[in-house]
Amino acid sequence: MNNIEESNFSYIKNIFESISNEYDFMNDLMTFNNHSKWKKEIVKIAIDSSPKKILDIATGTGDIAIKLSKIKGAIIDAIDVSDNMLKIAHNKINKLNIDNINLKTCEAENLVFDDNHFDIISIGYGVRNFTNLNKGLSESYRVLKKNGKLIILETSIPENPIIKFLYTLITTIYIPLIAFLFSRKAKAYIYLLNSTKKFPPKNKFLEILNRIGFKKIETRKKLYGASTIYIASK
Template structure:
């Protein structure tokens, strides 16, 4: 099966338990991580790429009353996003099915674009970054938040016991899907290191790149500008 189809099916399969597992397995830190990433966005029209169930789009909509687009290629995730928005009576988020590697928006549409824990899953990272760069206006921001490998060796070895041992087991039991939560640590290990990822951002046309490590470097937020 092509990577894209495999990933789409995997997220469709875990979608009913996705939010619960996020909060549980991150011990509640995921909310803070998303809020921090959103704080790096400008105000204005924002695109949330790989939006999943919409937590980032909701965070953006709380911060800024302008329109937000939540986009994902997995219908099951988008349906949960729509349900959540309706339940919370949020009027400024539009959910649109879209492939991160082939965004359907015109050049320079948004003031900012963000992808949270999604870029690791796309087949062509550089293509997706270029697409985010393309759809933001000149001077607009592209924010990426993704799991990282902690740099402190002692912390890293303790963390890996949890991340590679306990997390896949707990994830499999709660989601009732075997592979998805083993895929998480293996995809993080295969993901480019900070300096390699910054090179990819530069290669996709982004400038003024900065990054912030959160929670001992478990997660990194990258920020770039379209010049």
């Protein structure tokens, strides 16, 4: 990592360390409770490949990993850079008596797994936080088996002008307000919103995935384009 990457990385890591306690609650409010439905869709897509080895990158409080753990015979490695987020994931997994998830502190840009190892990789609301998007996605490509699938759920900006206007109102008034009222960490949530604006638009992101080597890329718009599921094969 160079100095700029290093300081961005520390900044992003600290944001998530600071909001871990209320992250799940805020996520429900921010997505009008839709994120859980979209995460279940990730599991449905994954099941089609009868996966045995799954990696959930940027697992946070473990929401997606926990849903994936229901796939029969699958072992899930779940990684994140924030120890506080992982602590919450750990408590949830223990409470539910789940024994097929391995949590690890690890960066998406430096995965500690062998080449061609996983059948499925999932990344929920994680890629836009990567310090180095190309490196993070290239690492996913490296550890994915041939024909394995990368499933990404990420925020996006709606294209329809009316929906975009409503989206702008929600993101500039509603989200900072609830962030202030419920977490007093509006600054952290403003970072999350700004990271959405800085994330490459759909076509550019598809180009990046293509350049890295991913094929057969499919996109599924969610909530009029406020989130998108990307499915890409190696």
